[in-house]
Amino acid sequence: xxxxxxxxxxxxxxxxxxxxxxxxxxxxxxxxxxxxxxxxxxxxxxxxxxxxxxxxxxxxxxxxxxxxxxxxxxxxxxxxxxxxxxxxxxxxxxxxxxxxxxxxxxxxxxxxxxxxxxxxxxxxxxxxxxxxxxxxxxxxxxxxxxxxxxxxxxxxxxxxxxxx
Amino acid sequence: xxxxxxxxxxxxxxxxxxxxxxxxxxxxxxxxxxxxxxxxxxxxxxxxxxxxxxxxxxxxxxxxxxxxxxxxxxxxxxxxxxxxxxxxxxxxxxxxxxxxxxxxxxxxxxxxxxxxxxxxxxxxxxxxxxxxxxxxxxxxxxxxxxxxxxxxxxxxxxxxxxxxxxxxxxxxxxxxxxxxxxxxxxxxxxxxxxxxxxxxxxxxxxxxxxxxxxxxxxxxxxxxxxxxxxxxxxxxxxxxxxxxxxxxxxxxxxxxxxxxxxxxxxxxxxxxxxxxxxxxxxxxxxxxxxxxxxxxxxxxxxxxxxxxxxxxxxxxxxxxxxxxxxxxxxxxxxxxxxx
Numbered sequence: 243x244x245x246x247x248x249x250x251x252x253x254x255x256x257x258x259x260x261x262x263x264x265x266x267x268x269x270x271x272x273x274x275x276x277x278x279x280x281x282x283x284x285x286x287x288x289x290x291x292x293x294x295x296x297x298x299x300x301x302x303x304x305x306x307x308x309x310x311x312x313x314x315x316x317x318x319x320x321x322x323x324x325x326x327x328x329x330x331x332x333x334x335x336x337x338x339x340x341x342x343x344x345x346x347x348x349x350x351x352x353x354x355x356x357x358x359x360x361x362x363x364x365x366x367x368x369x370x371x372x373x374x375x376x377x378x379x380x381x382x383x384x385x386x387x388x389x390x391x392x393x394x395x396x397x398x399x400x401x402x403x404x405x406x
Numbered sequence: 407x408x409x410x411x412x413x414x415x416x417x418x419x420x421x422x423x424x425x426x427x428x429x430x431x432x433x434x435x436x437x438x439x440x441x442x443x444x445x446x447x448x449x450x451x452x453x454x455x456x457x458x459x460x461x462x463x464x465x466x467x468x469x470x471x472x473x474x475x476x477x478x479x480x481x482x483x484x485x486x487x488x489x490x491x492x493x494x495x496x497x498x499x500x501x502x503x504x505x506x507x508x509x510x511x512x513x514x515x516x517x518x519x520x521x522x523x524x525x526x527x528x529x530x531x532x533x534x535x536x537x538x539x540x541x542x543x544x545x546x547x548x549x550x551x552x553x554x555x556x557x558x559x560x561x562x563x564x565x566x567x568x569x570x571x572x573x574x575x576x577x578x579x580x581x582x583x584x585x586x587x588x589x590x591x592x593x594x595x596x597x598x599x600x601x602x603x604x605x606x607x608x609x610x611x612x613x614x615x616x617x618x619x620x621x622x623x624x625x626x627x628x629x630x631x632x633x634x635x636x637x638x639x640x641x642x643x644x645x646x647x648x649x650x651x652x653x654x655x656x657x658x659x660x661x662x663x664x665x666x667x668x669x670x671x672x673x674x675x676x677x678x679x680x681x682x683x684x685x686x687x688x689x690x691x692x693x694x695x696x697x698x699x700x701x702x703x704x705x706x707x708x709x710x711x712x713x714x715x716x717x718x719x720x721x722x723x724x725x726x727x728x729x730x731x732x733x734x735x736x737x738x739x740x741x742x743x744x745x
Contacts, residue, residue, distance in 0.1 A: 243601065243602070244598070244599045244600075244601070244602070244715055244716070245602060246599070246600055246602050246603055246674050246675060246715075247674060247675050247676070247696070247697050247715075248673075248674050248697050249696070249697035249698030254696070254697065254698045255696045255697075256696060256698075256699060257672075257676070257693070257694040257695045257696040257699045258693075258694055259691055259692070259693050259694075259701075260691060260692040260693075260694075261690075261691050262689045262690050262691055262692075263683075263688065263689070263690045263691075264690050264691065267741070267745065268702070268704050268740075268741050269691070269693060269701045269702050269703075269704070270700075270701065270702045270741075270742060270743050270745075271693070271699065271700070271701045271702075272699070272700050273696075273698045273699050273700065274671070274698045274699075274700055275698040276698070289671075289700045290669040290671065290700050290702070290722060290742075291742050291743055292647070292666075292667055292668075292669060292722065292724040292742055293724060293726065293738075295644070295645070295646070295647035295724055297669070297671065297700070297722060313644060313645060314580065314643070314644055315644060316581065316642040316644060316649065318625055320673075320698065326622075328616075328620060330616070330619075355613070355615075355616075356613050357612065357613055357616040357619060357620060358610070358611045358612040358613040358616055358620055359611050359620075360608050360609065360610050360611070360620055360622045361608060361609040361611070362608050362622065363604065363606060363608070364604065364626065365603070365604065365624055365625050365626025365627065365673075366607075366608040366622055366623070366624050366625065366626075367581070367622060367623055367624075367625040367641065367642065368608065368620075368621070368622040369580070369581050369584075369620075369621040369622065369642075371619070371621075385698075387671070389642055389644050389647060389649055389722075390644060391644070391645065391647075398743075400743050400745035401745045404745065406745075
């Protein structure tokens with residue numbers, strides 16, 4: 243029987259680059275488990291960037307701050323077990339103006355109606371919808387990737403995370 | 407060699423523009439003409455012919471490789487940028503029109519002036535490629551399937567496999583499983599390489615009044631049930647940012663030349679990528695990606711992947727309008743980040 247290899251915070255193997263011409267930097271090669279293992283919980287470290295769009299790696303450990311965005315975002319849990327809690331914001335535009343981009347960290351718990359929560363395990367993808375605030379609560383610590391837009395809370399540290 | 411800009415009259419039915427010969431008396435296959443290109447196949451090989459420097463030129467490739475490549479070109483709508491069937495033959499997407507070329511991105515052939523490129527309306531080249539697939543794919547051969555999961559492409563003509571060749575890239579507006587959006591794959595069997603992948607769905611606990619507003623699904627389950635290889639499907643849409651995961655086994659049947667930066671996130675197992683210069687095909691690197699690895703494919707390269715164990719790969723695309731032109735003008739660097 244075939245065994246599918248997934249990574250985790252505790253166990254990951256990083257691949258590599260054999261350069262023939264050019265340099266390793268051109269590929270901005272990192273490993274999201276390694277990045278998350280060296281980051282603070284819920285730091286939004288950018289691991290992929292295509293103009294203004296980004297994919298961020300987050301170590302899920304404990305409770306995250308509440309976030310919102312003026313656009314849909316998506317998270318995929320790569321390892322661990324995490325709940326995503328949602329609040330329908332009473333005034334979303336005040337917290338995330340329509341022209342804003344990326345996720346916006348909120349102070350405390352925002353006002354609005356509780357929408358419920360989704361319990362995620364490895365490989366589960368969740369919609370973080372426009373107009374709602376969300377908070378991650380780790381049941382077992384793990385790693386999330388977030389599809390979003392570069393924002394005020396995105397952290398870029400390519401020099402530290404990539405092969406050079 | 408200058409590019410010929412060929413406009414064929416496109417009728418309401420693009421299939422009417424397909425120029426096909428009668429079936430060959432021995433093999434049973436039709437040959438096809440598209441502009442100045444001539445395509446034929448026999449029991450083992452596909453051959454393309456064109457004229458350059460006042461002589462007929464030709465190129466031959468194994469017919470199974472040819473069919474796997476042309477299948478991707480059709481299913482992906484000619485994809486982003488260049489789809490190199492091999493080191494000689496391929497297409498370049500201009501989004502509405504498509505270049506078909508032989509030798510144009512092969513340094514030796516280009517320098518010798520024996521390359522040839524023609525541009526066609528997308529509907530015209532699509533109709534011909536679909537007709538080739540319809541005629542050349544035999545019963546029992548699925549060009550989307552891994553070699554270990556399908557029959558042979560070789561031999562004289564015997565039947566067809568219309569169902570297999572009519573699959574297309576899944577289009578998703580927001581996320582699969584949301585009402586009105588693309589479907590999940592619950593009715594598909596789990597692939598033989600992914601029988602150990604959890605099939606549990608996320609638990610959704612919606613408060614009264616918010617039923618149907620929280621959305622989640624098991625992406626790895628969805629991928630474990632993919633019945634095709636090397637065929638990205640969109641699973642989330644954040645403005646022009648598209649997550650396009652896919653499952654990969656054996657070899658990417660084309661050498662994809664980028665007209666923009668794309669990114670790969672290895673979700674499971676391992677893929678090795680052969681990277682070459684987009685214009686000349688000169689080798690540049692081998693990139694081995696394991697679960698959790700993230701790597702950019704710059705806008706000036708072509709790449710081909712190898713995956714022994716069926717693996718899950720997240721291909722991340724930026725669909726912003728006008729990107730190929732901005733890279734071509736040098737307004738954007740081919741590398742996504744500088745550090």
